[in-house]
Amino acid sequence: MDTPSVPDDAPPLAVDIDGTLTNDQRALDPRVIPVLRAWPTPIVIATGKSMPYPVALCEFLGIEQLVIAENGGVVVAGRDTVRIEGDREAANAVAAAYRDAGYGLGWGEADLVNRWRETELAVAREMPLAPLQEIADEYGLVVVDTGYAYHVKSPMVDKGTGLNVVAAELNLNSGDFLAIGDSENDVPTFEVAGRSVAVANADDRALAAADHVTDARFADGFLEAVERFAVP
Incomplete structure (x- = not known):
């Protein structure tokens, strides 16, 4: 799939990394880079990885460090806010x-x-x-x-609770966001976001919870989601 253009009125985005921005070998697909860098509204990187990984991804992409790490256990909302929520x-x-x-x-x-x-x-x-x-x-x-x-x-935190925290820090609502992911740990994000998309390689729980499912898998699915659903 060719790299899609990002609409000027694209909503805030909450996106997973592994299986969503990557290929089937877990390598970041280079086609997602210009999409993320051109995104006109806040992007929250929501992952199960520990904090250094998504923070570094934001750093190298040149985007604001808005991160949900460790499945909601760690939340970063810019350079001044880090919240540790797990056990x-x-x-x-x-x-x-x-x-x-x-x-x-x-x-x-x-x-x-x-x-x-x-x-x-x-x-x-x-x-x-x-x-x-x-x-x-x-x-x-x-x-x-x-x-x-x-x-x-901890059962008290997940990507959904993390998105609520980041959204509040940005004076937004979680319902303003488009969420894209591939796994059961993305389901809480899907539940609080205004619109959710599972890429075709997603597990059964994510497929069932999403508002939409792409035809394409992995990063191809992310690019398809941008092309089809990145409108308010």
């Missing part, structure tokens, strides 16, 4: 208990996936899920399968 102590306790039960987190010794994580725990999907869910439940946390990792997080 870091409980997540650390789950990690310790899971290791004590004989399981690793699956990311190797350096564990760059969790190294900068503030409020939750990410476990590789190759690791056993049932014991992880049992331990998480003991500490009052839930497990969300994003298709890329198991995220152990």
Whole structure:
């Protein structure tokens, strides 16, 4: 798909990274870069990744640092506002208990996936899920399968609560936003946004929750969504 033009009256955007702005190898599709840089209204990067990843993406794109990281556990609304909303102590306790039960987190010794994580725990999907869910439940946390990792997080925060925070900081309503994503962790964003689009590779929960589903997959789906639905 060719890179679409962005309408001058495009609504604020909340967009996931993995599976939405990337190809099937999780590499950022270069065609999304001019679209995001040309977007005329605020863009919120909403992801399960830890804060440095989406902040760096905003930095290199040259857009304002508006970020929902760790599935709502961390919210960045510009250079002056960082809110930590999750339960870091409980997540650390789950990690310790899971290791004590004989399981690793699956990311190797350096564990760059969790190294900068503030409020939750990410476990590789190759690791056993049932014991992880049992331990998480003991500490009052839930497990969300994003298709890329198991995220152990507080049930009190999600991408939807994060979007509410960022929208309020911007003097906007969550309902003003167009949300685009691909996973069950995008469902809360879909529920509070005014319009939601799931790319065709999305999981069943995201497909069911979205207002629209693209024909194309991954970043092609994002570009299709911009072309078809980026109008107020």
